Amino acid sequence: MTPYEILGIGPKAKPAEITAAYRVLAQIFHPDRFASAPAAVQKEAERRMGEVNDAYAFFRGSNNSAGENSVARTRAARAASATPWHEVVRHRAQAEAHAKEVRRAKEESTRQGKAISRPKSGGAKLALAGMGEALHTNKITCRECKSIQWLPDGWRERLDQTDFYCSICSRLILAR
Numbered sequence: 355m356t357p358y359e360i361l362g363i364g365p366k367a368k369p370a371e372i373t374a375a376y377r378v379l380a381q382i383f384h385p386d387r388f389a390s391a392p393a394a395v396q397k398e399a400e401r402r403m404g405e406v407n408d409a410y411a412f413f414r415g416s417n418n419s420a421g422e423n424s425v426a427r428t429r430a431a432r433a434a435s436a437t438p439w440h441e442v443v444r445h446r447a448q449a450e451a452h453a454k455e456v457r458r459a460k461e462e463s464t465r466q467g468k469a470i471s472r473p474k475s476g477g478a479k480l481a482l483a484g485m486g487e488a489l490h491t492n493k494i495t496c497r498e499c500k501s502i503q504w505l506p507d508g509w510r511e512r513l514d515q516t517d518f519y520c521s522i523c524s525r526l527i528l529a530r
Contacts (some may be wrong), residue, residue, distance in 0.1 A: 357409035369413075376410040398442045404480055467521035468504050488528065496520040497528050 358365055361375040381387075381405060388399040470495065488494045492505050501522045509528075518528040 355405075357412040360405050360409040361413075372410070372413045376406060379406045392461065394442075412436040467501055468506070485528070494518075494527055496523060496525055498525040 358367075361372065361379065363369075363375050364372055367375070380403065383399050385396065385400050385403060385404045388396045391399070485494075488505060489510075493511070494503050494505060494506075495501070496503055499520060499522045500521060503518075503520055503522075505518060505528070509516075513530050514527070518525060519525065520527050
């Protein structure tokens with residue numbers, strides 16, 4: 355890849371356009387943004403940032419002496435021979451899409467049911483595990499059989515006088 359291709363600019367780009375392209379790519383690929391990413395992703399980000407820096411050095415050095423310019427050209431040529439970054443990014447996106455599909459399929463394959471509501475019986479009970487998910491999705495996962503239980507409309511208002519049980523294993527899943 356040429357320095358033009360690395361920065362995504364045309365051969366007639368003005369210095370301001372070159373600098374703007376460099377800054378955008380530097381923000382995208384800066385290694386600090388990938389500090390918590392897997393090692394392979396960190397390495398690829400560092401490599402890509404090196405390419406971007408070398409390409410920018412090529413353009414900045416074009417006004418300097420021939421020696422500095424040749425160093426920048428050598429670095430740009432070395433960067434061009436490495437694995438293209440877009441292949442690594444594409445592979446990572448495909449892996450994330452596959453993982454998302456596996457999670458969705460797992461959720462769909464889990465036995466699903468509608469939570470059974472019963473009036474409160476005596477005794478103090480407190481079963482609020484999964485309340486955060488329930489508040490946002492109106493579903494809760496049974497901790498016993500791992501089935502997804504859909505809560506009826508208006509369940510929040512009835513929580514003080516009603517307990518909710520799993521329709522598969524009859525375990526108490528939500529009570530206050």
